Amino acid sequence: MPRIIATASSLPSTYYEQTLLAQTLEHYIASLERPFEGLWLVADIFKNAKVRGRHFAIPLDSFYEPLDIGQGHRRMVEERNALCANALSRLFEKSGVAASDITQLTSVTSVMSIPSVDAEMMNRFGFRRDLKRAPLLGLGCQAGAAGISRVTDYLHGHPREAAILLGVEMGSSIWAGPLQRDLEHLLEQLQRDSAVYPVILSQVVAASLFGDGAAALLMVGDEHPLATKPGPRVVDTRSVFVPGTVGLMGMNMEDAGPRNVLGVDVPEMASRTFAEGLGTLLAEHAVDASRVAHWFIHPGGPKVLQELQAATRLPDAALAPSWSVLHDVGNLSSATVLHMLDQHHDANGAKAGELGLLTAMGPGFSEELVLLQW
CATH class of the missing domain: 3.40.47.10 (Thiolase/Chalcone synthase)
Structure with missing residues (x-):
């Protein structure tokens, strides 16, 4: 892997x-x-x-x-x-x-x-x-x-x-x-x-x-000379796309320049697609969410995190890194989960065998999930 x-x-x-x-x-x-x-x-x-x-x-x-x-x-x-x-x-x-x-x-x-x-x-x-x-x-x-x-x-x-x-x-x-x-x-x-x-x-x-x-x-890759170094392996990935939602989120080019598009339904849609993707991904590996020790959930905003937690019933600890990065630096868009991984990597916060789940939502509307293992 x-x-x-x-x-x-x-x-x-x-x-x-x-x-x-x-x-x-x-x-x-x-x-x-x-x-x-x-x-x-x-x-x-x-x-x-x-x-x-x-x-x-x-x-x-x-x-x-x-x-x-x-x-x-x-x-x-x-x-x-x-x-x-x-x-x-x-x-x-x-x-x-x-x-x-x-x-x-x-x-x-x-x-x-x-x-x-x-x-x-x-x-x-x-x-x-x-x-x-x-x-x-x-x-x-x-x-x-x-x-x-x-x-x-x-x-x-x-x-x-x-x-x-x-x-x-x-x-x-x-x-x-x-x-x-x-x-x-x-x-x-x-x-x-x-x-x-x-x-x-x-x-x-x-x-x-x-x-x-x-x-x-x-x-x-797993045959590279550095493949034995510490770090999470990518066990599996999952993509979730919701048809007919292209206008929900994104960026339009207007006469004055680029304009962000953030529909009011984004928090509910994000929580729904995440719950769907998470359930499917973990079920295929016979893993329960309680076994995931490290969470890297993109903090689209407070309402997104609140809706997501309500939909999945994840513990506060799972959302803590997301709230922390949102508080400290805001939403870095695509770079956010990569920055979260960097913070976690520098802190040496994982033991061998532990699982992690990384996810982010985006325009389309769509969600990407990555299952990790140290």
Whole structure:
């Protein structure tokens, strides 16, 4: 079975307390001088997100005079590349493996660029020229878990090889112009159409959750020389897709730029698909949830975690790592579960034979689950 033998994370040095972010957004909306009866809700929404603060690679220095779309995108790609390079440098340092030893690189992100981020990293590190690259785009928060599954599939067919999964997200990029332009546009629309009101609140909710970060995993096939090193083996994976739900969650490109889509049914849908996938995956291995000692559940937000726990009756301890990462750094989208694995790996928190369950939900609507064993 493929094994995860090293992990690394990279978070921007700039960290903003949630209260400051709420005040910044509240003051901006007020400065637009458009009637908006929901202004008082901004502080409550940010407080209810259960986030203490978030790392931003793009500071708020130009929040009131944001970059245009082209400048903002170039800045986002530049900062994304720096985060990825830092994560990979740490991974190589921690593992002792060289970039030239890697034969496959899978990257997951919502930051669109052509060429993709893996090509950028090939120009910074000594990767092989015949490296097999697999950039995955459009899976949203689910991408970190799905990336582990897809690298596992590759290593099953190439058991003597080593591969890297790289995940990176830039939640702060929304604050670099798209959020301001979109809110201004929506508040103008609101004067003519009251149906826009919940859309505005949805954007405030999204603005309260997402942060920046990158994480990388080194995985090897079971015939690789490093396959005996400590680390969790990927026992099995499971994908769950719900037809007819493509509009429930994701990101649309509007006139003002990208806009997050977070439907009100996301928490209930996430809990349902997770319960379905978990039951099927564990049953196939004759394992009860009580035997899973380590949980890496993507914290989409407080309501997602609450609905998920209610649907599965998991103990508080199973959700504790999810609440912790949400509180400390917010939702890192695809990088979240990879960052959680890195924290767990550094803490040496598993004994041989113990099971783990990693999962994340995303647009589609869909869920990816990974069963691990140390």
